[in-house]
Amino acid sequence: MKLEGRVWKFGSDIDTDAIIPARYLNLVDADQLARHAMEDERPEFIKEVKPGDILVAGKNFGCGSSREHAPLALKFAGISCIIAKSFARIFYRNGFNQGVPLFESSEAAETIQDGDQVRVDMSTGEIENLTQGATFFAKPIPLFMQELINDGGLIPHLQKKGGRDKTQACSASGC
């Protein structure tokens, strides 16, 4: 599957309070949460983000709390995938469990600029910067993890499989 969209670029150590401020954690509705994604960090984000857009960040994206509200809010804001130099480990698990693919590539994270148009191939890990005409490679997402993403996250994936073997479903998401 290929994902394509406009890039929203953020810096390093973007924490979960920046992604979804704690004052909104009493919300459980994903659409309502999404309305506050990145609110303090970059207020125009939620007004202008479009379905399919791609988030690019520096190192340690999603550090801080374990709130799954963070990847959930970004997903429902329309973000199709996230490219970063590195991810905080709980966010990494949560991202995949919520069906948001995450790619680690230092080169891509450094050179891609805000507003660039980028295409990502989930199966090969190829990241094409259509604006700048450059190509990068992140580690591809294993097939069964792609299935998990395509099903919309771990829970829908488990429902579809009709089983409850979490180990098999996720053993490669890498933390």
Added chain:
Amino acid sequence: MTEKILAAHAGKKYVAPGDLIDAKIDFALGNDITAPLAIQAFNEIGVKKVFHRDRIALVADHFTPAKDILSADNCKILRDFAKAHRITYFFEAGEAGIEHALLPEQGLVLPGNVVIGADSHTCTYGALGAFATGVGSTDLAGVMATGRLWFKVPETIQLIYHGRINPWVSGKDFILYTIGDIGVDGALYQAMEFCGEAIRKLPMSSRFTMANMAIEAGGKNGIFEPDEVTQEFIKPRAKRSFRVYRSDPEAHYSAIREYDVSNIFPQVSLPHLPSNAKDVREVGRIEIDQVVIGSCTNGHLDDLRVAARILRGKKIAPSVRLIIIPATPTIYRQALKEKLFEVFLSAGAVISPPTCGPCLGGHMGVIAEGERAVSTTNRNFRGRMGHAKSEVYLAGPAVAAASAVKGRICHPEEVVKRK
């Protein structure tokens, strides 16, 4: 030590860093923020029963006593689920404390255990020699259904502390100093093993504080080898039998860092990252509006005692609001017994019931635009305690209490001459 615990829980003789394992979970935790999503996911999985009704704790501690209708609804989700599944350890109101202080105090998390919690500070229990790590709500749902979870075995960084501990320095200063040294992703994906003769001198409260903040260095878990101090704490309260694991002398570490603690003085982490740690005497004149002493990091009885030692017979600066939050009902009662509340109230403090409250900008002391707080909590991210244009300075209870008296960030010795 981390590898040994994980191997035992995966039914293997040994495991190596990078191995993906399926491990048995001894105890799982959710709170009023994360458990509602987990319960929703649990119900969607379609499993009828939780894996073990004595091995799950649901703690209503973040936005409680319910700060608004939505928070009350979330507590109700926990309460109803706990009732439906006859969960033994559901804590709210007069029984609830801040989860990471409450669970060890109740003897529910033990040395050698594998513990997961849908809260990033679950790593606190590593102070007891457990493997404990934070996960998201979906992972908690999976564990509630199956009692198992997959892990990638982390590499371990060994952090050795030796030398004489300076006056007014506690575990908080050690960990802020360490995060200042290695950075907020200095231990990303890794286990942090704290050891050395200075560590063995630390009381449990300081060890909990250090393990608690392993996540602020990106760590998967923080861990201490159990010793007499650990045994003395856990033996009278352990609800189950447990096994102690120790590090092998020939254990392999991805990195080793040594600290001479005689060089560590009371620390302050400046906004907006815990890694911005500085010696309190080097921060210059920073006037403050609020001081918070509490949280899973520093709401222990020892922390309140230190604060009281500084505040005894003193008044806080008129421009400052001081909020004291004992972490659990037991700590609250003991502080009352020791007449610490008398000291706090006379100084002009507000005493809150146990709650995470202001630590994450929930309630009980949210700060306004442009305000500055000194806080014994664990995160000083932008907007963490309130307005996006407010600032949080992290410190231990001694610096926090002294700063409340002066109205600016200061060394405890500016207020009290000798320890």
